[in-house]
Amino acid sequence: MINQVEIQNFRGMKYCKLEDLSQINILVGRNNSGKSTILEAIYFISSLEEQYDRIRKINKIDYLTRRRLEGKTWENLRNIILIAKSDNLITLSSMNMDIFSQFFYNFSRNEKIVFNVSENNYTYSIEVSYKDENQIVLKTNKSLNNDLSELFKNTVLIDDDLSLPQLYDIIGELKMNKRKDKEIVRLLKEEFEVDAEGIEFSRYLGDYVLSLTLKDTSIPVDFLGDGAKLAILISSILLYFNGKGIALMEEPEVHEHPGGIYTVLNFAFKIAKEKGIQFFITTHSSDVINYSLKIAKKLGLKTQLVYLRRVNGRVNSVNLTEDNVSLLEEIGMDLRAIDAL
Structure with missing residues (x-):
């Protein structure tokens, strides 16, 4: 499983580093704190190993483009980014360079764009640079090991579009x-x-x-x-994984009753335990936070609750321990409002 992610100049995020990640990772913070961007960064990196989203039947980068655009604009831009791989170089090509400004912070020839993903003692690094007006090159430090390759081939973004x-x-x-x-x-x-x-x-x-x-x-x-219905949707996706994988789940509380949230998470975490799936969950719901921690503990799954705060494009992350959570609950503090302390 991934235990560390470092992101530099992706989307609207100038820098963020997540450390000591677990099988179940819950990302909390205010709106625009970088929660969804972290999910998209992992999804983007996975596309360099497996371009096609087998769930949506669309190229992953095409879907990332569509997530931030109106439908009419999307139709004009779809399939504009092509990926070519050769040894440790990955080339992204487009006839419209403006599209890359969607993905990279302050997109210019002087910005350094880096992704580092660590799995145990193995770190996979990606550095983005320009080739010419229609292409950018992503240089990797090494080939993917088997574990990360398997994880990226089975990476899915679960949002309200599904x-x-x-x-x-x-x-x-x-x-x-x-x-x-x-x-x-x-x-x-x-x-x-x-x-x-x-x-x-x-x-x-x-x-x-x-x-x-x-x-x-x-x-x-x-x-x-x-x-x-949500349980059937999520379990179908997770059971479809051929081996281990990464499930990027965005705000599971949307349109869901608290009792349903518990059921869906219990449902999903059981499959995660059986198949070795790593979860990254963004949420604004204290129910999702508390249920995730309790269910994971009951099933023997390790968790990490990560609080995110964004200042001038840089996202600071703080890992909260179970003792931190218990203390905040004891004094009646809502975990979502921790930045008010």
């Missing part, structure tokens, strides 16, 4: 691949006490929909609560 219909093909593959869909059913039965026997695609009002098969009938997944 929906169950986008995953129909993936769920179909899970059904054909040693019936991995049964794992989803097993977890549903454990968490929701749903008397389900399987997952199938059925016709409903003229369309094909995803349904749970019960003992005597079937029920469209859309009829279930939001917690169950």
Whole structure:
């Protein structure tokens, strides 16, 4: 697993360093403190090993471009960045250099852009420089080791853009691949006490929909609560991983009841334990913070709660221990408001 990330001049972030990372990492801080940028930086770095997002069926850099643009502008810019790899050099090409200003802070010929990712005693470094007006070159210090390569090939960004219909093909593959869909059913039965026997695609009002098969009938997944639907979405993604991976989860509390948050996190962390998946979770919710710490402790997963504060483009990170969290809770302090101290 990644235990350290260093980011210099990416998006609107001039510098940030995260240390002593664990299997479950919870990133907290005010709006514009850099939480989402850290997720995007890891996703960006992973694209240099695996360009294609198999979940969304789109190139990762194309998706990063779309996340910050209106739909009309995106249509004009899609597929504009091409990646070519040769030894320790990676070339990004575009007919419109302005697009690179989206990704790199104060984009100019004088800015040094660096990413360092550490896994145990192995550090993978990337330094960005200009080649000509249509290309930039990313120079790496060495080839990826097997562990980081596996993690980057199985890196997914889970945000509110994802929906169950986008995953129909993936769920179909899970059904054909040693019936991995049964794992989803097993977890549903454990968490929701749903008397389900399987997952199938059925016709409903003229369309094909995803349904749970019960003992005597079937029920469209859309009829279930939001917690169950979100659990199916997340578990489908995690079960689709071929081995270890990285799950970058952005604000799981959005449109979710506190009880549903607990269920979804419990659901996700069980799979993380089984498959060795590392989580990076951004949140503004004290429920997500507390539930994550409690569930991870119950499952024997190591956690790191990281408070982020941005000053003039530099993001300072502070790792909070379990004792810190307990003390703040004891005096009635909301963890999200720690910068007010």
